[in-house]
Amino acid sequence: MKIKIVFIFFVLIVLGGSQFAIISTAAADRPEGFVDIQDLIPDIQLDIRYFGPHNFMGATVTGYNAGKCIITQEAAAALAKVQKDLGQFSLTLKIYDCYRPQRSVNHFVKWATEINNTKTKKEFYPTIDKRNLFKYGYIDSKSGHSRGSTVDLTIAPSGTPKQPDYFPGQKLSACYLPAGQRFQDNSIDMGTGFDCFHELSHTENKKIGLQQRINRMLLKSLMEKYGFRNFEKEWWHYTLNNEPYPHTYFDFVIE
Numbered sequence: 001m002k003i004k005i006v007f008i009f010f011v012l013i014v015l016g017g018s019q020f021a022i023i024s025t026a027a028a029d030r031p032e033g034f035v036d037i038q039d040l041i042p043d044i045q046l047d048i049r050y051f052g053p054h055n056f057m058g059a060t061v062t063g064y065n066a067g068k069c070i071i072t073q074e075a076a077a078a079l080a081k082v083q084k085d086l087g088q089f090s091l092t093l094k095i096y097d098c099y100r101p102q103r104s105v106n107h108f109v110k111w112a113t114e115i116n117n118t119k120t121k122k123e124f125y126p127t128i129d130k131r132n133l134f135k136y137g138y139i140d141s142k143s144g145h146s147r148g149s150t151v152d153l154t155i156a157p158s159g160t161p162k163q164p165d166y167f168p169g170q171k172l173s174a175c176y177l178p179a180g181q182r183f184q185d186n187s188i189d190m191g192t193g194f195d196c197f198h199e200l201s202h203t204e205n206k207k208i209g210l211q212q213r214i215n216r217m218l219l220k221s222l223m224e225k226y227g228f229r230n231f232e233k234e235w236w237h238y239t240l241n242n243e244p245y246p247h248t249y250f251d252f253v254i255e
Contacts, residue, residue, distance in 0.1 A: 021248050030070065030252055033244060034148060037069040037098065040076045041083050044069075045094040045156055047163070047185075049194065050104065051254075054166035054183075056124035056195050057111045063101035065255050071098040075149040075240045078226040085222055086155065094187050096152040096194050096236060100145035102251040112139040123172040123183070125197035137233070138197045146250055149243035151228075152194065152236045155219055156187040176200045188215050190235055203235040 037044055046069055050061040071079075075098075083093050111117065112133050121130065125138070133139045144150040163186040173182045175196035179189045191208035192201045200208055203216055216235050223230065223238045231237040 030255075031250065033073055034070055034099065035073050035076050037071055037076055037079065037095065041080050041093075043087075043092060043158070044079075044083060045092055045160075047094060047096055049096050050100070052166070053168045056120050056197070057108070058120040058168065061104045062107040063104040063251075063253050065253055068254055069095045069098035069151070070148075070254055071151060072148040072240070072244055074242070074244050075151065078228065078240060079151065081226045082222045085225075087158070090158045091155050091188075092158045094154050094156040096154070097145060098151050099148045099250070099254065100143055101253060102146050102249050103253075105141065105143045105146060108139050109141055120172070123175050123193070124195055126174040126176075128197055133197070136197075142249060144239050147243055147245045147248060148250060149240040149245070151238055152234075153219075153238065154185075154187040154190055154194070154236055155215065160186045162186070190215050190219075192235070194236055201235055202233050203230055204232065 038046070046067060048064070048067040048069065049055040050057075051064040051067040053059055055061070079093065086092055112130070115130055118130055125133070128136065128138075145152075164184050166183065175182055175193035176191075176198045179185075182193050185193060189212050191205075191212035192198060199205060203220065204213075206213070208216075219235070220230055227241050228238040229241055231239070
């Protein structure tokens with residue numbers, strides 16, 4: 001058997017009295033305790049946005065070498081329960097992002113400093129000056145996704161047709177516009193598109209329509225039922241309450 005040499009770097013950083021570790025591993029060395037969500041939930045839908053160009057950067061993000069949802073076993077098991085409940089009503093979870101390597105977060109930060117690169121502004125942050133993305137908390141140097149138990153997701157009808165392909169250079173529409181006017185996602189209408197840097201993305205914003213609020217509360221109720229908590233500024237963003245690595249930020253590549 002070929003012996004793999006693994007380099008692991010532990011960097012302890014103190015921020016406000018709390019410690020966390022950044023763990024960097026070779027691409028093929030997925031830590032024990034992480035799984036491919038499709039191994040547990042084969043019928044789940046995936047639209048891993050950072051593996052392709054349809055995201056706020058307009059390019060594949062460093063660290064995403066495959067369009068997979070890699071996540072901790074604990075989070076995957078909880079999502080399987082959500083999926084089972086939805087299946088009773090011919091609905092399914094649709095995943096936009098799961099584990100995110102630290103190097104991917106670093107790529108976000110680098111992009112945010114490239115002030116003149118605004119090719120995706122019209123869709124993802126049409127009302128915000130890019131220089132304020134850090135100030136408003138849309139971009140940060142750390143992400144709960146890197147701990148492995150945070151997921152970005154929505155709900156879609158089971159067996160829905162494939163959504164239209166996105167291609168760089170196509171005409172963009174603001175992510176907060178009504179469903180018929182923004183990118184044609186095949187999920188149920190949550191009031192905005194994914195990764196929409198806008199106040200209408202706040203989970204309990206009452207300015208969206210009644211049906212959209214009901215759809216958000218359906219997702220929120222089910223996720224909370226099985227141990228997740230929502231980030232109030234992003235209707236799609238959930239973290240497992242009892243995450244197994246609450247202070248560890250991983251950096252292995254998604255393969």
